[in-house]
Each structure stands twice: as C-alpha cells, then as structure tokens.
Amino acid sequence: MKYTSVAVMLMISVIVGEHSKAVAEEKASVFHETKEDALKASGLEKYATERxxxxxxxxxxxxxxxxxxxxxxxxxxxxxxxxxxxxxxxxxxxxxxxxxxxxxxxxxxxxxxxVKFRFSQLDTIAEKSLLLFDGIKGDGDEPMVFGTAIDEQNNKVLVSGRKKYFPEITSRLQSAGFDMSAIHLENQDGPATLYRSLYGGTKILTGNSPTSQIAACTAGFNVVIDNIYPGTITAAHCTVRNGNAKNSYFDASSPDSFAVGPIIGEFFAVGWPDKMDAAIFGNTNFVHTLYPQVISQNGFQSVKPLISPTLNQNVCTYGGTNGWRCGPIKAVSRRVNMGSNTIMEMVEVDLCGGPGDSGGPVIAAGPNGNAIGILTGGLTSGGTGTCGSVFGGGPRPNAIFQALAPYLAKYSNVKLMAQ
Structure with missing residues (x-):
C-alpha cells in the first residue's frame, strides 16, 4: 500500500475530555510564539550562533x-x-x-x-539494572524503577525511582553484584507521562472515525516515501495509546468547542513494537499539501537535514499547547519503562511540556535548526504538564524525545522533507 509523505510537527495526545481540561489549565503558563523567544527565556540565545x-x-x-x-x-x-x-x-x-x-x-x-568506566560498561549496567527490576512494583501498579540513563559527563549510570524506595533499590543492586560506584540514584516523582493532547506544529486528532474515542496530538516532520508519496511523522503513542487508532484528522476545534476536521490519512510504520515512539500517517489521495517547514511566529521555518543528538546540545521543540520551548540535552541514552514490559531508549532534555505537545518537532537551537527528533513526554506522573508553576516548588521535571535517526534508519525508503 502506498502512502503520502508526512507533515512537519507532531505533539503528544490525550483523550478528548482530558485534552479540554489540560488546555484550560495550561493557559496560565507562558506560550512562546517563536524559537527565539524560547531561547531568550531559557538564557540560551548566546550559544545559538551560526558557527x-x-x-x-x-x-x-x-x-x-x-x-x-x-x-x-x-x-x-x-x-x-x-x-x-x-x-x-x-x-x-x-x-x-x-x-x-x-x-x-x-x-x-x-x-x-x-574516566574510570568504559561507555560499554555503563551501557551494560544501565540495561541489566533496569531488567533486574522488571516486574517489581512500587506504588500501585507503577514500576519501582522508572528507567536508567547514562550520565557520560559524570561517568555514572542514573537509576531513577521514587526516593522512598532508594534503600530497597540499593539493596537489590548490591545483592545482584552491581558496582555501586558506577551508579547514582535519581529521584523521579512518577513514571513518564505521554503528552498526547500539519504543518510542523499543526494540531491533529487520532481515532478510528470522527465519532470514535479521539486523542489530540501535533504533527511533527513531513516526509516522502519511495520518493513519491507524502506523509507525516508523529509520536507512535498517539495511535497505540488510543486503541491503535487507524486515522489522523485535522483538529478543527475552536476555543469554545471541540470539532474533528477532515481526515488526513491512515497510520503505518508504527515504531512502538520496535521500541521507538514514532509513526507515520499518510496523506490520502494527495489531498493536502505538505511542506518542509515548521510553524513559527512569522509564518514558517525551513526544516534542515537530520542530525544526531549530542550531550549538552541546546534544542528547541514546538507544541500546540505550550508553543516553543528550549533547553539542553541532559542524557542521550535514557532507558524509560513505558509499562507493559516496554522499555524504550529516549533522549532526555531540560524543557517543559504538556498534553497536546506530543509528536512536536525537536530541532537544533542554532540558526540552522536541524531536525533531531519528536517530543514524547515528561519524566513525571503529572498529567497536566510541567510548563506551569511546580506545586510545592522544587525543580521542574525534564522531558524526553525520540531521536529520529534510528527510526528513519529502519525505514530507508522514508526521507525527511528538508531544505
């Protein structure tokens, strides 16, 4: 079956009732219309040079x-x-x-x-320590260990979970023979939340029909399949976590009412079974025009060729709920427990997000704005997002995104639309 190439930006979706609630709650946060505004707000504009x-x-x-x-x-x-x-x-x-x-x-x-430890040693520790806690529960049905990451700068493996379980986590790791000098326990207040809420940044909806259970997301990057057919990449959980929704639709909602717009196309190349949070939806019968651009205040910004993420690199993402946000990459390899025995390797980044931001494009912060990935969610159990004030103070949880390089490597006939 042939599909058309995928539009530029995708955002994380939520069930319609939750989506309406989330949008109302997020109005108190600051919405940045441009990447430049987000860079200034993050104090990162001094690094965003052409060189x-x-x-x-x-x-x-x-x-x-x-x-x-x-x-x-x-x-x-x-x-x-x-x-x-x-x-x-x-x-x-x-x-x-x-x-x-x-x-x-x-x-x-x-x-x-x-440094003391080889990267291969840290990678093995990160994988085996997470497998050690597979099926071991903490609060309710949530896992005791939420994930692991390689902290290359400090030559450590980060093992994340609720602080109250640190003694038990430590005891289990020690009993299993892990070298604790290579491990740092990291407090995380809940499992990863997937912010499901067409031009890059265009709001989309997913479902099996306009009257079925609908979830809201954002389009990510447009692509071309087999050098002919246009399509769009978004977060795979936008379909998988909505009953394996078959179709994508334009979000025709207004501030006062919810409405499902015209169908865009069917989902395919869903990366979830391969432990990648990316999927493509088609452009049925070439009805819609797709561009190699993402939304910006003054119209659109061209998408530049794909690059791989680098630790400490500043990146920006655009979401329908929270606009542009920017921050540095904190871990290139964070293993995240998505539940149902599904562990995915994500990139952790210091920026906020919320429902409706999933699938949004992640690009380099500099003038070139090279494509890097698509937003997945936040390292917290907060369903309303992390762009508002943090209740009780304290640091804001980081977000995670799916790097596009491994996903596109699997589908060699899919090419990113770039200029």
Missing part, C-alpha cells in the same frame, strides 16, 4: 569515526562551551588509548578526559 551550528553538524558526522578510533576505551562524548560561548567537543577515554580527532573545517576546540 556553533556548523560545529554541531561536524560533530554529528565525526562521532562514529571517533568511537571507532577509541575502540573499547570509548567512555562517552559531550559538548561544553568556552568563555566565548563557542562549542568545545569533549571525548572521554577509559584506557590508555590516545585519540587523534578527525580534521574539521572550522578548527574548533577539542579535548580528551580520562
């Missing part, structure tokens, strides 16, 4: 060559900023290997640091 964008593109291309050169001694990689706010590429080595950085056109600064 830094070019450096990050080079890093995205050279990292595999560096890993191959480092071999088993590779300990991780990230970026830092010098006193002039320029990107510095950092590579960690856990052994005697020396490394010659690949030549680059920009002559940017690079450095090597020595």
């Amino acid at each position: 830094n964008s070019q450096i990050l593109n080079d890093i995205s291309k050279n990292i595999e060559e560096i890993k191959k050169s480092a071999g088993n001694d590779f300990g991780g990689s990230w970026i830092e900023y010098d006193d002039k706010n320029n990107v510095v590429q950092v590579i960690a080595l856990a052994g005697p290997a020396n490394l010659n950085f690949p030549k680059n056109n920009l002559s940017y600064e690079t450095k090597i640091v020595r």
Whole structure:
C-alpha cells in the first residue's frame, strides 16, 4: 500500500475530555510564539550562533569515526562551551588509548578526559539494572524503577525511582553484584507521562472515525516515501495509546468547542513494537499539501537535514499547547519503562511540556535548526504538564524525545522533507 509523505510537527495526545481540561489549565503558563523567544527565556540565545551550528553538524558526522578510533576505551562524548560561548567537543577515554580527532573545517576546540568506566560498561549496567527490576512494583501498579540513563559527563549510570524506595533499590543492586560506584540514584516523582493532547506544529486528532474515542496530538516532520508519496511523522503513542487508532484528522476545534476536521490519512510504520515512539500517517489521495517547514511566529521555518543528538546540545521543540520551548540535552541514552514490559531508549532534555505537545518537532537551537527528533513526554506522573508553576516548588521535571535517526534508519525508503 502506498502512502503520502508526512507533515512537519507532531505533539503528544490525550483523550478528548482530558485534552479540554489540560488546555484550560495550561493557559496560565507562558506560550512562546517563536524559537527565539524560547531561547531568550531559557538564557540560551548566546550559544545559538551560526558557527556553533556548523560545529554541531561536524560533530554529528565525526562521532562514529571517533568511537571507532577509541575502540573499547570509548567512555562517552559531550559538548561544553568556552568563555566565548563557542562549542568545545569533549571525548572521554577509559584506557590508555590516545585519540587523534578527525580534521574539521572550522578548527574548533577539542579535548580528551580520562574516566574510570568504559561507555560499554555503563551501557551494560544501565540495561541489566533496569531488567533486574522488571516486574517489581512500587506504588500501585507503577514500576519501582522508572528507567536508567547514562550520565557520560559524570561517568555514572542514573537509576531513577521514587526516593522512598532508594534503600530497597540499593539493596537489590548490591545483592545482584552491581558496582555501586558506577551508579547514582535519581529521584523521579512518577513514571513518564505521554503528552498526547500539519504543518510542523499543526494540531491533529487520532481515532478510528470522527465519532470514535479521539486523542489530540501535533504533527511533527513531513516526509516522502519511495520518493513519491507524502506523509507525516508523529509520536507512535498517539495511535497505540488510543486503541491503535487507524486515522489522523485535522483538529478543527475552536476555543469554545471541540470539532474533528477532515481526515488526513491512515497510520503505518508504527515504531512502538520496535521500541521507538514514532509513526507515520499518510496523506490520502494527495489531498493536502505538505511542506518542509515548521510553524513559527512569522509564518514558517525551513526544516534542515537530520542530525544526531549530542550531550549538552541546546534544542528547541514546538507544541500546540505550550508553543516553543528550549533547553539542553541532559542524557542521550535514557532507558524509560513505558509499562507493559516496554522499555524504550529516549533522549532526555531540560524543557517543559504538556498534553497536546506530543509528536512536536525537536530541532537544533542554532540558526540552522536541524531536525533531531519528536517530543514524547515528561519524566513525571503529572498529567497536566510541567510548563506551569511546580506545586510545592522544587525543580521542574525534564522531558524526553525520540531521536529520529534510528527510526528513519529502519525505514530507508522514508526521507525527511528538508531544505
């Protein structure tokens, strides 16, 4: 069956009743119309330079060559900023290997640091420690351990769960023979919440018919299938968590009423069984025109070619509920327990989100705005989102997103619409 290419931005969906409630509650938060406004609000505009964008593109291309050169001694990689706010590429080595950085056109600064644990060791600990707690419950039916992540900068594995279970988590890890010097317990106040609530940022609805149970999301990035058929990528949970909804529709709601708009197309290439929160919906009979752009205040912003995420890299995302938000990547490899024995590898980022933001495009913060991924949800049990005030104070939970590179690698006939 042939499908058309997918539109630019997707956002996380919720059941219609919940969606209406969530939108009302989120009005108190600040809605940023542009990526530039979100960067300023996050204090990150000083890093969003043309030169830094070019450096990050080079890093995205050279990292595999560096890993191959480092071999088993590779300990991780990230970026830092010098006193002039320029990107510095950092590579960690856990052994005697020396490394010659690949030549680059920009002559940017690079450095090597020595660490105790190899990345492969941390990755094994992250995977096995999460499997150790598979099926072990905490409050109610939620898992005791919500997920694990590799903290490359601190050369640790983060094991996340509610603080009250730290003693039991520690005891189980020690009894299983884990090296606790490689592990840091991280307090998380609940399991990941999937914010389900066509131009990049266009609000969409999912369901089996206009009168069925409907969930609200946002379109992500437009794509082309087999060099002919247009389609759009959004979060897979927008269909999977809504009874495997068959179709996507335009959201024709107004501030005063809910309405399902025209059908866009059917879902396919759903990545959930392959543990990826991404899916494509088609453009039935080429009815709708899809562009390689995402929504911005002054119209639209062009989508630039896909790059891979880098630790500490600043990214921005657009959601129908909360507009533009920006923040740094905190973990490139966070394993998240999605429930029903489903563990997915996500990217953790320090920004807020809420119902209706799922599937929204995640792009590089710099002028180029390269495509990176699509928003999935927040590391919290709060169903109303994290962009408003945090009840009781304290740090705001981070969000997670699905990197697009592994998803598109599986579907080699799907190409991102980019300029």
